[in-house]
Amino acid sequence: MLLKRKIYKKMVEWKNECNGSKAILIEGARRIGKSTIATEFAKNEYKSHIVIDFSKGDLEIEDYFKKYINDLDTFFMMLSTHYRVKLEKRNSIIIFDEVQMFPRARAAIKHLVADGRYDYIETGSLISIKENVKDIVIPSEERHIKMYPLDFEEFSWAMNEELLIEYIKQCHKEKVPLERSLHNKAMLLFKQYILVGGMPRPVIAFIENNKDFTICEKEKRDILELYRSDIMKINTQYRNKVLTIFDQIPGLLSSKEKRVILKNIQGDAGASYEKYEETFFWLADSMITNECFLTSDPNIGLSLNEIRSYIKCYLSDTGLLVTHAFDENELLENDVYKQILNDKLSMNKGMLYENVIAQMLVANGHKLYFYTNYNKEKHRNDIEIDFLLSNNSKLKYKLFPIEVKSGKKYTASSLLRFKEKYKDRIGECYIIHPKNLSIKDDIICIPPYMTFLL
Secondary structure, eight states: OOOOOTHHHHHHHHHHHHTTSSEEEEEOOTTSSHHHHHHHHHHHHSSEEEEEEGGGOOHHHHHHHHHHTTOHHHHHHHHHHHHTOOOOTTTEEEEEETGGGOHHHHHHHHHHHHHOSSEEEEEESSTTOHHHHTTOOOOSSEEEEEOOSOOHHHHHHHTTOHHHHHHHHHHHHHTOOOOHHHHHHHHHHHHHHHHHOSOHHHHHHHHHTTSOHHHHHHHHHHHHHHHHHHHHTSOTTTHHHHHHHHHHHHHHHHSSSOSOOGGGSTTOTTOOHHHHHHHHHHHHHTTSEEEEEEESSOSSOGGGGEEEEEEEEEESOHHHHHHHHSOHHHHHHTTHHHHHHTTOOOSSHHHHHHHHHHHHHHHTTOOEEEEEEEETTTTEEEEEESEEEEOOOSSSOOEEEEEEOSSSOOOOHHHHHHHHHTGGGBSOEEEEOSSOOEEETTEEEEOGGGGGGO
């Protein structure tokens, strides 16, 4: 089963705009579908293609890069003969799959693009980790595209719900609620998205096995085990710290603050951000997690006022988070699937909602920030904003604060205080909640399935 992915359109744009002047580098977590989309694109858009999978460690192919990269006629002859593929000028493409495992190939992109005969796609994870860029010159002839788990719209396409998605888009545009039965249908679809997630293999397993969560669950556990195996291969200086944070993500997100409080890290009483900085970088660069930083002054350029020692660490896929948070016995004995589908889950519901909203915002190209304001008189935070977006305009800069509510009963006092404090900077205020769309006190309250439209 092939899944329709939005990244395909970006790849077509790259081919038409660059016309061989740049390679395209697709970054993403393991098992995200990079190789599949690259191969599908090559089959559809070119007369012939070659896939070089560097994860196989083919010494003969690696030797071609060492011996013949300065003699490209011979280099291409050897590749064409090895793969038994006829390469045609300006109508063939070569895919460097898992290119981070052979950095010399990535360094060669500069010369290959300058030669101009063929197009090139690179796929990889951990692209920026220092072990994977050591001793090479990073080519400027690359266009980077990040690939994420399926967003809610892509998941809905896979579930054959294109018409429902179009109706959701229409209601969002007109700022009107969905018809009640269709809102309920959209919410049920969204809850399936939380449980299954957006990793391609679990999604396909879920659909092809008549919406069986157990088969899907096995696929997700395999992916989590793969991530752990990747962690065990990294630099010993920070391997244990990465594993510690990775294992404790569900616990960190289920706390009241939902942020990483380093002094509470189990087994490390002397934890500090400086000590864990490389850890968070590895998890973010691997695209296993989505980072969200505190911004001290929500003004032009949120990144200028970010405080990196205050961090929320979301798992990049909420389906994986469900699996990571519960072992197999807990999922079955506590009827977690049933509780989520029927809105009965009391424990960890807020964690799952906030994580999936973070996932959807990141997939839409947003960098994540949160905001808190400590009231000295009350001795507590009196403003807590889950996410802050901006329009990035230099002339008409506006902020868009978002609060995430997993329950139907809540107050908007924090958001109203923020709105009053920064009224000159605010574009629109949002509450994301399980109820239908409504507007109250100039706050737009949207159901979570509309997040992909922000």
